[in-house]
Amino acid sequence: MTVMTLERPARAVAADTIPSPCAIVELRRYALHPGRRETLIELFDREFVHTQEDCGMRVLGQFRDLDAPDDFVWLRGFANMAERRDALAAFYGGPVWRRHRDAANATMQDSSNVLLLRNVQTAATHAPRPGMLLAVVCALDAPATPELVQRFEHEVRPCLVAAGMEVQAVLKTEHTTNDFPALPVRTDTEAFVWICRFDGVAHQLDCADRLFTSAIWRDAVWPRWLSRLRSAPEMFRLQPTAGSAWR
Numbered sequence: 001m002t003v004m005t006l007e008r009p010a011r012a013v014a015a016d017t018i019p020s021p022c023a024i025v026e027l028r029r030y031a032l033h034p035g036r037r038e039t040l041i042e043l044f045d046r047e048f049v050h051t052q053e054d055c056g057m058r059v060l061g062q063f064r065d066l067d068a069p070d071d072f073v074w075l076r077g078f079a080n081m082a083e084r085r086d087a088l089a090a091f092y093g094g095p096v097w098r099r100h101r102d103a104a105n106a107t108m109q110d111s112s113n114v115l116l117l118r119n120v121q122t123a124a125t126h127a128p129r130p131g132m133l134l135a136v137v138c139a140l141d142a143p144a145t146p147e148l149v150q151r152f153e154h155e156v157r158p159c160l161v162a163a164g165m166e167v168q169a170v171l172k173t174e175h176t177t178n179d180f181p182a183l184p185v186r187t188d189t190e191a192f193v194w195i196c197r198f199d200g201v202a203h204q205l206d207c208a209d210r211l212f213t214s215a216i217w218r219d220a221v222w223p224r225w226l227s228r229l230r231s232a233p234e235m236f237r238l239q240p241t242a243g244s245a246w247r
Contacts, residue, residue: 022077
């Protein structure tokens, strides 16, 4: 079975070639100055997608948070940590970022909410196709163990799928040292994250209703999962921008 994760197919890839999965994923959540989100989205979609990919990384998607009007969320992927270091050095030391960084930074209040994650997906998923995403971020007291991953795969995932959700990524905190310190990542939390795709908001709400009308989910699986967390999960409904891989 070929393991897939959130990925944006590279340009000029042969039709019979399956893009390699991204082992390392950054989940980046930016708090912007009020009213500046559309400015950043227009700049990002125009200048920062293919130019980053030309440096050796994957822009996996960029999104509006439907419940936070001044938040911009995006995902970036790498084959491994060494390629991450080299790709980031190439982009942030290059002419495109140098030309546009002041305009981008002027939209941001805080760009430090960045989770550095490792793909632990064990099931094949669909390639990106139009829709919205729901990211569920679970804070743990300790690093995610293989037993926790297996509990997700054998208990949580089947309930999500039965409710009509497409699980597109399963990720946990990456513990390798961030060797590109110019871009800090969070070290204050251990995270376990899954991301689901939906056709739209109505589909997401319908799936959520089906999930929580399931007695096994409501009375057994979900309470048991919550008991292993440090706090209630954070959930982010993400609408892709016009330039996102998910449009």
